[in-house]
Amino acid sequence: MSNSERFDLVVHGGHAVTPAGTDELDVGIRDGRVVALGALSQADATARIDAKGLHVLPGVIDTQVHFREPGLEHKEDLGTGTASAALGGVTAIFEMPNTKPSTLSPADLADKVRRGREKAWVDFAFFAGAAAENLDALPEMERQEGCSGIKIFMGSSTGSLLVDDPEVLAEVLRRANRRIAVHCEDEARLRERKAIVEKEGASVDLHPVWRDDQTAYLATEQLLNTARATGKRVHVLHVTTEEEMDLLAKNRDIATVEVTPQHLTLAAPECYEAIGSYAQMNPPIREARHREGLWRALQNGVVDVIGSDHAPHTKDEKARPYPNSPAGMPGVQTLLPLMLDHVNQGRLSLTRLVDLVCHGPARIYGIANKGRLTLGADADLSLVDMKAKRTITHEQMASRCGWTPFDGREVQGWPMATIVRGHIVMRDDELQKDPLGEPVRFVETLATN
Numbered sequence: 001m002s003n004s005e006r007f008d009l010v011v012h013g014g015h016a017v018t019p020a021g022t023d024e025l026d027v028g029i030r031d032g033r034v035v036a037l038g039a040l041s042q043a044d045a046t047a048r049i050d051a052k053g054l055h056v057l058p059g060v061i062d063t064q065v066h067f068r069e070p071g072l073e074h075k076e077d078l079g080t081g082t083a084s085a086a087l088g089g090v091t092a093i094f095e096m097p098n099t100k101p102s103t104l105s106p107a108d109l110a111d112k113v114r115r116g117r118e119k120a121w122v123d124f125a126f127f128a129g130a131a132a133e134n135l136d137a138l139p140e141m142e143r144q145e146g147c148s149g150i151k152i153f154m155g156s157s158t159g160s161l162l163v164d165d166p167e168v169l170a171e172v173l174r175r176a177n178r179r180i181a182v183h184c185e186d187e188a189r190l191r192e193r194k195a196i197v198e199k200e201g202a203s204v205d206l207h208p209v210w211r212d213d214q215t216a217y218l219a220t221e222q223l224l225n226t227a228r229a230t231g232k233r234v235h236v237l238h239v240t241t242e243e244e245m246d247l248l249a250k251n252r253d254i255a256t257v258e259v260t261p262q263h264l265t266l267a268a269p270e271c272y273e274a275i276g277s278y279a280q281m282n283p284p285i286r287e288a289r290h291r292e293g294l295w296r297a298l299q300n301g302v303v304d305v306i307g308s309d310h311a312p313h314t315k316d317e318k319a320r321p322y323p324n325s326p327a328g329m330p331g332v333q334t335l336l337p338l339m340l341d342h343v344n345q346g347r348l349s350l351t352r353l354v355d356l357v358c359h360g361p362a363r364i365y366g367i368a369n370k371g372r373l374t375l376g377a378d379a380d381l382s383l384v385d386m387k388a389k390r391t392i393t394h395e396q397m398a399s400r401c402g403w404t405p406f407d408g409r410e411v412q413g414w415p416m417a418t419i420v421r422g423h424i425v426m427r428d429d430e431l432q433k434d435p436l437g438e439p440v441r442f443v444e445t446l447a448t449n
């Protein structure tokens with residue numbers, strides 16, 4: 001690529017993190033694509049962005065968010081959720097099907113894509129929810145524009161989606177052609193143990209006692225057995241226990257693994273003492289032993305992806321007495337700052353982080369043209385300052401819920417600009433221009449085995 005060619009945008013002076021390593025490389029962008037990587041100081045460009053002192057990462061893809069639209073817009077919508085993503089340095093999101101209605105039909109999914117086109121700040125895709133009653137609709141949904149894959153809830157959480165019948169679980173796996181992402185908690189054990197939290201005066205620190213490590217392990221084990229029997233691969237969401245990680249390490253051929261920043265950062269009982277039901281999520285934050293187990297798995301290569309499980313609920317809803325307080329916490333805006341801070345603390349390298357939030361999502365879901373900073377890729381970039389020290393606050397959050405479990409936490413490492421297909425959508429903590437999100441595209445040849 002010669003310097004005399006004109007670019008729409010040049011990101012210059014930054015350290016670009018490419019599959020070949022981290023180098024001082026300018027990024028030349030035209031028509032939404034990366035068309036040059038190299039020294040472009042003399043190049044003709046319509047716009048330039050000075051990235052001196054910054055790292056230029058491929059756009060961060062958050063493959064697990066709940067943006068609540070349609071039906072629960074008092075908590076969040078696709079506008080506020082994706083604004084929160086852009087402010088957090090996230091360039092694409094995959095949204096979960098436990099909205100109202102649940103995303104169970106081709107029409108439900110098409111409706112979400114239409115809404116996304118109107119108001120999303122970043123690129124988007126939506127999961128098809130799996131249930132006994134929509135098995136026949138799944139193949140068509142999988143082929144639809146903007147479908148990221150299939151989501152299964154093996155245990156009840158927010159909303160009514162549930163696959164607790166082993167036969168239905170096997171049937172969903174048999175029929176699936178795209179990635180199957182699974183929330184693993186054993187429904188029978190959850191019901192058996194509910195009495196623990198239904199007694200008078202139960203407090204939120206019982207959340208990980210009710211939804212204990214066995215509850216998670218049993219479901220993950222059952223899922224792996226079903227995957228083995230049906231010859232399909234599965235993606236296990238928000239893994240929370242050391243023992244599940246040991247099991248998953250032995251099943252790398254059939255399962256990929258997600259962890260969340262909150263399970264890597266918080267621990268019981270301290271989090272419940274500090275912020276009460278704001279720390280309540282499913283599966284729960286557990287004691288430090290498990291958190292260390294998750295870090296070990298991450299460092300040993302067992303973890304494929306970090307997703308935020310952004311799950312906003314209003315402060316009023318969270319104030320209901322436990323266990324009537326809903327489970328879930330927002331996280332799309334804090335995913336990158338928290339993880340950059342972990343990089344600065346020496347818990348993982350920046351390269352490994354890029355593997356977990358860019359390459360991993362692209363690999364697992366078969367995303368076309370995103371996840372790697374290479375020539376020809378979509379010009380999705382997250383520009384981060386590894387030296388910037390900031391304090392995370394409720395006030396910064398663009399999520400409609402208006403709070404974060406990390407209020408008051410000091411971090412080092414901060415997103416300074418978010419670029420989606422060559423458009424600057426966030427700079428210096430301010431949204432720019434208008435929402436221009438589009439459906440994420442997927443490679444057509446993706447098979448689940």
Ligand code: DOR
Pocket residue numbers: 066098157158183280281282283311312326327328329
């Ligand atoms: O804590 C959670 N909240 N876990 C889930 O699985 C669902 C989520 C939500 O949608 O609120």
